[in-house]
Amino acid sequence: MNVLEIRNLNKKFGEQTVIQNLNVTIPENSVFGFLGQNGAGKTTTMKMILGLLKADSGEIRVCGEKVEYGQNMTNRYIGYLPDVPEYYGYMSSLEYLKFCGKITGMKRDEIKRKSDELIEMVGLGESRKKRIGSFSRGMKQRLGIAQGLLNSPKLLICDEPTSALDPIGRNEILNLLSYGSCKTTILFSTHILSDVEKICRDIAILHNGRVVLSGPIDKIKSExxxxxxxxxxxxxxxxxxxxxxxxxxxxxxxxxxxxxxxxxxxxxxxxxxxxxxxxxxxxxxxxxxxxxxxxxxxxxxxxxxx
Incomplete structure (x- = not known):
């Protein structure tokens, strides 16, 4: 099954064309690299996937359901990690995940089980009771991955998750995303191409709002x-x-x-x-x-x- 299907998507801001006839298909349990320079249209596309921006034309489907602007029904399938996650600094990582679980309607027992499981998975077990305000950037990114996976999404959207990290921090996040792909499909938006080669099987390169190259990395290289x-x-x-x-x-x-x-x-x-x-x-x-x-x-x- 395809978790995400984008068909003939178009978006303008005034006279500026940002997305032009975009077509992307992402199958289950893959890490898909969504590449492009700053301003290529990646973030605009992700906002339309989340129903936060209205497309001028075209269609987006998540798990077969059509995304509607201003509604969040399809977002029940989606986890999201922004490039700069925002938190309540006075909370601990465990308190934060429990809070997120409550506002998404998860059951109490499931919240506790998943929170404990994910905190260990992302390597924050020893920091589970520390205030998030004292966390490093890498720790916050790891917590963001835990939060994105909390509700067992079918699709995890990651917007530049490694861009501000040092090489060690980047490798830690890449390993977590690679591990997470066993349980969910990941849309990995970035401009750090070496990161993509490490964990992605398929890619689409966006330039001036258009896909200029797409497909399996191995096939693209062989051609x-x-x-x-x-x-x-x-x-x-x-x-x-x-x-x-x-x-x-x-x-x-x-x-x-x-x-x-x-x-x-x-x-x-x-x-x-x-x-x-x-x-x-x-x-x-x-x-x-x-x-x-x-x-x-x-x-x-x-x-x-x-």
Whole structure:
């Protein structure tokens, strides 16, 4: 069953088109990466899924039921983690989850069972009685995941859940989301592409309100696996000399002077390598290494949104 279906969705603010003919389908028990630069339309889409914004046209269905603006019937299927969760700082994490359970109509025994279970799951067991106001950003994000899963939602929407965290905190949240996908479907909105590669199976890249690339990550990579060649150098001077060559300037190049490498983009890896050998031989530049690359999500993203 598809937990979320978006069909021909459109949204304007005044004369500005924010979402244009958007189509997205998310199956059960998957982590779906919803990607795009800031301003691409991700948050606007999520607000329409939650019934907080009215679409100009198109349709959204959650668990087969149509989302209606201003109503929250379909929200009984949805958990939501905003990018900056807000809490009552004087409450403990346990008090907060019990409060959320009460206002969503859960039974008392279920509230206690689920609250205890989720606090342990997100690693806040030792802090269950501490005031949330003393929590770090990472602890608040973990509590947000617990709150989002409290009512056993069919769909958990996460809006930039790792954007302000350090690498350790990000990995902790990613592990929790990956574990949580065994119980629910997750819509993971972010612009941190390395996070997506770790936990998502399927993605949609949004650019100027349109989906410009979508599908399983492995399939997308396999369809773009013949166009990247990395050339490594022993010095920055060699890089500059290489980049100044006329034949090199015919290629799109990603340059990392700190790591001392250049990635050439072309239509075929074999042709790039053959030409590269000729270029290096004629110029007398000796690289420290040449490597044919599988495209990263970063490189694919840069290609489709430039």
């Amino acid at each position: 773009h696996n013949t166009n990247l060649v990395e050339v490594r150098f022993s010095s920055v001077d060699d890089i500059e000399q290489f980049l100044n060559l006329k034949d090199v300037q015919k290629y799109r190049c990603e340059v990392d002077r700190e790591k001392r490498h250049v990635i050439l983009h072309g239509s075929n890896q074999e042709e790039i390598v053959q030409k590269l050998i000729e270029i290096l031989y004629q110029s007398g530049i000796v690289p420290s290494g040449v490597n044919c690359l599988e495209p990263s999500l970063d490189s694919l993203f840069s290609e489709v949104v430039r």
